[in-house]
Amino acid sequence: MIFITRRERFNAAHRLFRIEYSDEQNLQVFGKCSNPLWHGHNYELFVTVKGEVNPETGFLVDLKVLSALINDRIIEKLDHRNINLEVDFMAGRLASTENISIGIWNELEEEVRKLGAELHCVKLYETENNYVEYYGNAQR
Amino acid sequence: MIFITRRERFNAAHRLFRIEYSDEQNLQVFGKCSNPLWHGHNYELFVTVKGEVNPETGFLVDLKVLSALINDRIIEKLDHRNINLEVDFMAGRLASTENISIGIWNELEEEVRKLGAELHCVKLYETENNYVEYYGNAQR
Amino acid sequence: MIFITRRERFNAAHRLFRIEYSDEQNLQVFGKCSNPLWHGHNYELFVTVKGEVNPETGFLVDLKVLSALINDRIIEKLDHRNINLEVDFMAGRLASTENISIGIWNELEEEVRKLGAELHCVKLYETENNYVEYYGNAQR
Amino acid sequence: MIFITRRERFNAAHRLFRIEYSDEQNLQVFGKCSNPLWHGHNYELFVTVKGEVNPETGFLVDLKVLSALINDRIIEKLDHRNINLEVDFMAGRLASTENISIGIWNELEEEVRKLGAELHCVKLYETENNYVEYYGNAQR
Amino acid sequence: MIFITRRERFNAAHRLFRIEYSDEQNLQVFGKCSNPLWHGHNYELFVTVKGEVNPETGFLVDLKVLSALINDRIIEKLDHRNINLEVDFMAGRLASTENISIGIWNELEEEVRKLGAELHCVKLYETENNYVEYYGNAQR
Amino acid sequence: MIFITRRERFNAAHRLFRIEYSDEQNLQVFGKCSNPLWHGHNYELFVTVKGEVNPETGFLVDLKVLSALINDRIIEKLDHRNINLEVDFMAGRLASTENISIGIWNELEEEVRKLGAELHCVKLYETENNYVEYYGNAQR
Numbered sequence: 001m002i003f004i005t006r007r008e009r010f011n012a013a014h015r016l017f018r019i020e021y022s023d024e025q026n027l028q029v030f031g032k033c034s035n036p037l038w039h040g041h042n043y044e045l046f047v048t049v050k051g052e053v054n055p056e057t058g059f060l061v062d063l064k065v066l067s068a069l070i071n072d073r074i075i076e077k078l079d080h081r082n083i084n085l086e087v088d089f090m091a092g093r094l095a096s097t098e099n100i101s102i103g104i105w106n107e108l109e110e111e112v113r114k115l116g117a118e119l120h121c122v123k124l125y126e127t128e129n130n131y132v133e134y135y136g137n138a139q140r
Numbered sequence: 141m142i143f144i145t146r147r148e149r150f151n152a153a154h155r156l157f158r159i160e161y162s163d164e165q166n167l168q169v170f171g172k173c174s175n176p177l178w179h180g181h182n183y184e185l186f187v188t189v190k191g192e193v194n195p196e197t198g199f200l201v202d203l204k205v206l207s208a209l210i211n212d213r214i215i216e217k218l219d220h221r222n223i224n225l226e227v228d229f230m231a232g233r234l235a236s237t238e239n240i241s242i243g244i245w246n247e248l249e250e251e252v253r254k255l256g257a258e259l260h261c262v263k264l265y266e267t268e269n270n271y272v273e274y275y276g277n278a279q280r
Numbered sequence: 281m282i283f284i285t286r287r288e289r290f291n292a293a294h295r296l297f298r299i300e301y302s303d304e305q306n307l308q309v310f311g312k313c314s315n316p317l318w319h320g321h322n323y324e325l326f327v328t329v330k331g332e333v334n335p336e337t338g339f340l341v342d343l344k345v346l347s348a349l350i351n352d353r354i355i356e357k358l359d360h361r362n363i364n365l366e367v368d369f370m371a372g373r374l375a376s377t378e379n380i381s382i383g384i385w386n387e388l389e390e391e392v393r394k395l396g397a398e399l400h401c402v403k404l405y406e407t408e409n410n411y412v413e414y415y416g417n418a419q420r
Numbered sequence: 421m422i423f424i425t426r427r428e429r430f431n432a433a434h435r436l437f438r439i440e441y442s443d444e445q446n447l448q449v450f451g452k453c454s455n456p457l458w459h460g461h462n463y464e465l466f467v468t469v470k471g472e473v474n475p476e477t478g479f480l481v482d483l484k485v486l487s488a489l490i491n492d493r494i495i496e497k498l499d500h501r502n503i504n505l506e507v508d509f510m511a512g513r514l515a516s517t518e519n520i521s522i523g524i525w526n527e528l529e530e531e532v533r534k535l536g537a538e539l540h541c542v543k544l545y546e547t548e549n550n551y552v553e554y555y556g557n558a559q560r
Numbered sequence: 561m562i563f564i565t566r567r568e569r570f571n572a573a574h575r576l577f578r579i580e581y582s583d584e585q586n587l588q589v590f591g592k593c594s595n596p597l598w599h600g601h602n603y604e605l606f607v608t609v610k611g612e613v614n615p616e617t618g619f620l621v622d623l624k625v626l627s628a629l630i631n632d633r634i635i636e637k638l639d640h641r642n643i644n645l646e647v648d649f650m651a652g653r654l655a656s657t658e659n660i661s662i663g664i665w666n667e668l669e670e671e672v673r674k675l676g677a678e679l680h681c682v683k684l685y686e687t688e689n690n691y692v693e694y695y696g697n698a699q700r
Numbered sequence: 701m702i703f704i705t706r707r708e709r710f711n712a713a714h715r716l717f718r719i720e721y722s723d724e725q726n727l728q729v730f731g732k733c734s735n736p737l738w739h740g741h742n743y744e745l746f747v748t749v750k751g752e753v754n755p756e757t758g759f760l761v762d763l764k765v766l767s768a769l770i771n772d773r774i775i776e777k778l779d780h781r782n783i784n785l786e787v788d789f790m791a792g793r794l795a796s797t798e799n800i801s802i803g804i805w806n807e808l809e810e811e812v813r814k815l816g817a818e819l820h821c822v823k824l825y826e827t828e829n830n831y832v833e834y835y836g837n838a839q840r
Contacts, residue, residue: 002518003553013153013178032220038153039220040180042267058514063550080172080179094338098282127182130343133283142798143833198794234618238562273563293713293738312780318713319780320740322827360732360739374478378422407742413423433573433598452640458573459640460600462687500592500599547602654758658702693703
């Protein structure tokens, strides 16, 4: 069993809020992240997959294929987008780093399996000071 | 003559567009940066000031004072904001990294002088792959 | 179950030594880290907590609250301090990165629980080339 | 149980190919990494060991000793070398990041045990966008 | 006058040697960098151009165009290549970071002018510890 | 004319204070940096030298020689030391980043000339958020 990680990046706008809250309530709960006129981030995404090394290639997965998959399914949807308004898998969900990470996991889990590997971890940096890791339903 | 640099950061939304262009024209000129629903960045700002070392303190300027100045005049206005809609010194200007850098310079130049130093450079990273440097009207 | 990590930093002086050793013995065991006149580091601290996402906020914990907790309990005590002489939770303990990490864990474990999460990992960089991870008594 | 990690670096040339493949086949499977005239990388290696803190020293292991071990057994063999042609523990193996990581693990596992610790993880960056982690035969 | 910088990366093999030297002489002058079986690096390239901001676009140059230029003229020729054997503009030149930087400058200088800007600096990292800056014939 | 930069690092303790000030005055002027029990940093030093490329070697200077010079003259004196108490070239001087940079310049200027190059810049990071650049008496 070996683990390989690919880093990709996307730049997106979002805000944290609940539609049923007043602006004041949103400010109280979500602070400046609730700004109704949006703010944004350079997100850094690390996707880790696991499995056995293919003795023919020396690879767990072909990183070009893994990178293309992440770009097709995730980066295309998020990069230079408004996460609250434009991303299908985030519709109706709070655009927190936690929820984006879970959303990315759900988009990738089956697709990684088709590559002959298993998704192990989605790690998402919102800033240099904060990141979320999600390992699916499995206990780490 | 010595140079000291302070790094500060802000997370903001913006878009690149001209109001007199159609969406199509904006897309052609500004690419995905013209997304009408915004995108955003973790901007990294490096402010360099120059002058003589104060023999009493060993400092060119007190970095706490310089940092407070940058925060009061720049970060407060830009962090978790929409650069196109909410930043006074960017009103009516294209929200490019070039123009944001020039705007920051104009906000800081006089204030730095009051600290007994001279503003030397505003360096602004939009992503890990792009940054702008502005040295005012002086030739570098 | 999801994991969120907050980075904080502190700059501190320390030395590695045993009071019952001679200077020569300390030098032999601890090398230049035993310098009786101290040296210091820019420590980088990563605190990882785990738990369930709150569906109301989309958060595991409010990062402002987590950051404030780490600052109140850890950074205030360590930043611009002498770890051997001034830090209550390090009194009588060798100021190694291993022991500082364990000390930080012990300071935070109960406090994180009060936030509705569980402390998962304390990761502490002493230099860009060395870091320690401590997961409490649990096996990783 | 505590974990300590040491970073070391090496700069090496390699190529990915199978000798029984034609150049065309190698290009198809391994892409530009199959260039018969080689290419190279600045590899970054993170070696994590685990065990108990020695109460006499406050250390899990002496990092100078761990660093010397990694340099003697790994860096000396790989740095400024051709991984395909000059590295004993890679002879006859595809020079993928996966296989280099496993090779490094096998070189270090017994040696780390002699230091009174246990090898936990070999993490190897090939570029800023890709890294492999190997934890031996144990499940993570 | 404003300055904008674009970062690009390439992974390449090279060696430092003079063909008229013996292996021993090469080793004496160039150290382990003279390894006849090659070694390699992840090079990081920063290209800085200068000029006036276009009031229509807010840009000095369109970064997509600048990036495409650097990729077409430089990265395509260097990435996953052997610098000594495969790079036209390095033919017959010692493959030092100094000479690669000058070679890149010569490839780009005229092309940047066609974009309506002026090449200001080529900065090339060979490792995290070493980089070269070249400003053309102009004094900095 | 070309510029080459070498990065070196040192970990040291220091404090900012004037002996003729009371502790209260020192606290007022220097803040927590005046802690009488010291604090410390991981300093990052970038030394830039300039000159012509030697056509025989393709080098401006041999980086191994430059690195050895910086280590002999600077790192040996500063690393794991107390800057206020143990560094000859800082005796009687406030241990600010500005003054350390000037001190390093003075130590290196003549020695770099003996290598056939000219010292261009001493750049010293105290933290990830602050650095000083000194170019000697010459205007930048």
